[in-house]
Amino acid sequence: MHTPDTLGTLAIVLLAFFATGYLVLGGADIGTGMISPYLGRTDDERRLILASFAPFFLGNEVWLVATAGVLVGCFPDLEGELLTGQIAVFVPLLTGWVVRDAGLWSRGRGGGRVWRAVCDGAVVCGSWAVALSWGLLLAALLTGKPYEPAGGSVAVLIALAVAALFAAHGLGFATLRLTGRPYARARQLVGRTGPWQSFALTGVLLGALAPAAGAGLPLAARAADRATLSLLVPALLVITPLLVAAQVWTWRTFRHRVDRPSYL
Structure with a gap:
C-alpha cells in the first residue's frame, strides 16, 4: 500500500476539512430551505x-467549491x-443547486x-434535491461503492436519513x-433542547459524515505527484485561514435574530 508523504497527508486533511465545513455550514441553509413551507405560512x-x-449561503458554498478544487487539483x-x-x-445535485440559487436570487427581482x-417552490424543491443527492452520494461512499450509484433499500434508507439530518x-x-x-x-419541533445544543448536535453528526465517507476512498494511493502537491498544498494552507476568518x-456580523423580512 502506498504511504502518503507529508504533502499527501496534508492534502487529505484539507479535503476532509473543506468537505466537513461545507456539510456543517452549507447544511444549515439547505436544511432551512427544506423545511421552509412548515416554518413560513x-x-x-x-x-x-x-x-x-x-x-x-454564498459563503457556505465557497466551502463546496474549495472541496471540489482540492479533489480536482x-x-x-x-x-x-x-x-x-x-x-x-451529480446531475440532480447540480440541478438542485442551480434551481435553489435561482429561486433565492430571483425572488426579489x-x-x-x-x-x-x-x-419559493424552487428553493424548497432545489434544497430537497441537493439533500437527497448528497444522501445518495454518501450512501455509495459509506457502503464502499464509490464508482457506481448506490442502489437497494440500504442506500435509500441512508439517503433519507442524511436528508432528515439536513432538515434537522x-x-x-x-x-x-x-x-x-x-x-x-x-x-416546537426542537422541544426542550436548547437551540445551540440542537444545532451543535446535528452539526457534529453531519461533520462526521465527510471523514467517514472519505475513509473508504483510496486517497493516499491516488494523490497527485509530488511536484503538483508542492504547489497546491502550500497555497491552500495560505488560503484556508482567510476562508475561516471570513x-x-x-457569523459574528449576522449573529442577531432576523426580525423583519429583508434581503430577498
Whole structure:
C-alpha cells in the first residue's frame, strides 16, 4: 500500500476539512430551505426565513467549491473516476443547486405573488434535491461503492436519513435566527433542547459524515505527484485561514435574530 508523504497527508486533511465545513455550514441553509413551507405560512414569513440564511449561503458554498478544487487539483484521477461513476447523482445535485440559487436570487427581482410562490417552490424543491443527492452520494461512499450509484433499500434508507439530518440541522439553525411565528414553529419541533445544543448536535453528526465517507476512498494511493502537491498544498494552507476568518466574520456580523423580512 502506498504511504502518503507529508504533502499527501496534508492534502487529505484539507479535503476532509473543506468537505466537513461545507456539510456543517452549507447544511444549515439547505436544511432551512427544506423545511421552509412548515416554518413560513405567509409571504412575509417566507421572506423572513429566506432572510435568516441569505447572508450565509454564498459563503457556505465557497466551502463546496474549495472541496471540489482540492479533489480536482490534488486527486485528479480519483475525481475523474468519481464523476464518471456518480454522474447520475451529480446531475440532480447540480440541478438542485442551480434551481435553489435561482429561486433565492430571483425572488426579489420583480413579479407578483405567483412569481414569489414559484421562487419559493424552487428553493424548497432545489434544497430537497441537493439533500437527497448528497444522501445518495454518501450512501455509495459509506457502503464502499464509490464508482457506481448506490442502489437497494440500504442506500435509500441512508439517503433519507442524511436528508432528515439536513432538515434537522436547518431546524436548529432556524431556532437561532428566526423570530415570531416561524421561530415558535421551529422551537416546537426542537422541544426542550436548547437551540445551540440542537444545532451543535446535528452539526457534529453531519461533520462526521465527510471523514467517514472519505475513509473508504483510496486517497493516499491516488494523490497527485509530488511536484503538483508542492504547489497546491502550500497555497491552500495560505488560503484556508482567510476562508475561516471570513466565515467567522460573517457569523459574528449576522449573529442577531432576523426580525423583519429583508434581503430577498
